[in-house]
Amino acid sequence: MNLSERDLVNYCKQNNAAAQRQLYQEHIQGILKLCLRYLDNKTDIEDIAQHTFEKAFNKISTFQIKGEGSLRAWLHRIAINECLMHIRKNKTFQLSFTDEEAWLEDKMDHSENDPEPVPAFELRQVLDCIRQLPDGYRTVLNLYVFDEMKHEEIAQTLGISLNTSKSQLSRARKLLKQLLNSTL
Template identity: 45%
Template sequence: MGRVLAFFNQDAQLVKALRQGNAKAQRQLYDRYAAVMLGLCTRYVGDGMHAEDIMIEGLMKVFTKIEQYSGEGSLDGWIRRIMVNEALGYLRKNKKSMEENLQQTIDVVAEGYDTDADLEVASLMKLVHELPVGYKTVFNLYAIEGYSHKEIAVMLEISESTSKSQLHRARALLQKQLLEMDKDFNKMINHEKASD
């Protein structure tokens, strides 16, 4: 037989090699997806070390469950679903009950606050990381991953109305934080003008 390819340029070739336990295919999959999936896990758990553990566990599941990948839909989407499930499993085991977070109240903020287009993604993601775990989880699943409230309800074992409420509260809290950032920025600008 011919030698095994060191680089698999199509998902079908990569999946076939993964099913054979090919170490080069595993390395290629890791190189292709590790950074993106680490970012996904970090959005859910916030802590870099725990996110890395979740990402590694998720990739191990990809390697051991590759036979379950049917080829329908993208390989990327299948891996992403495994990672989301791993992150949610971690949250279920290690965080306070999401139902407790539902009971938290937040101040009413002005509706319709529109963020500046200049706001850096890193700053916004920092604000998302600071959300209570329930808000952050639903926000990530809905606004970033694109799941519907019905899908989120099933994944988190909550009602659709709870999912919608969590998202609404997450957005309101983010608006409040953005308003505070805007006020701080304006104070700084006014102080600099006064100093001139």
Template identity: 35%
Template sequence: MDKKTKEQKLIKGCQAGKGKYQQMLYELYYGKMFSVCLRYSRSREEAKDILHEGYMKVFAGIGQYKGEGSLEGWIRRIMVNTAINHYHKNKKLKDTFSIEEEYDEVAENDHLTEENVIQQMAYDDLLQIIRTLPPAYQTVFSLYAIEGYNHREIAEMLQISEGTSKSNLAKARKKLQKQVQVLLSQKAQFQNV
């Protein structure tokens, strides 16, 4: 049985509400979707909450999946939207940042490029650094740099202006750059010991 046929059987089982098929779908994409949720959360527990809420939406709406595009992409979109909704629910409790704040220019650092940082750091290190960002910065950074959305799309999703999206991204990059430099210098010192 090919992948497409297996996927169709899985979808039909989920549409019928069969727990066995729901469990199989959950396990099939758990790792990738948990990774998505981690990028939009402050902790593993919060990511698990988002993941479970997202899967509830997947199972409730599986009948709406028309087979256009990949099933994984459809589920990913639901997880991202669930994370954004989670962000909106908690927004009033967290600091938000707007364009009216002082705009920080991102310092250029010739010896520290994105490519060599990624090569030198483990995914978990990067994820931990991203999690230290204020929620507004973290969300914009994840949507732009990881998920590939543009500022117009981010502005619509988060109900902010494009300028705020650009500002939050610039500030996130500046903070990340500083934290990455600290981590790399700590790793270099550790290796020299």
């Protein structure tokens, strides 16, 4: 059974097991990779991926197709929310700076004007280095870079201040640059 996205969603809304299996098989690898950006425990990653599909199948009746790829985006949003709930529930997001330190760091950061060229890296190297970042840094970096959230959204989602979000991103970038340079 190889259905279009629209047909796949419609059959899933009817609780068709073959359609649910196809949806799962088509998207499980992407969901696992997405969860890997936020979590580093294999069991947690697998659990969150399963919760993502459970939630998707339970809520599929509310899903509206908005064009090709909207199903993938919807599944990814569910997975991101599941990862963030897991992080909050398990308190793995550690804030390491006060708001004053975050403000000072933000004011002192001149990395945007850094004339130093950035060397090209393999995607695998970058992802491996991102995984080495502390949980808080990695989470903010993922939300900002990959999920294209603004600092206001990140702060609200994680329950942190705007300045802390900015500081965590700045420090994540600096540490990521150091990690990447050490891999050369």
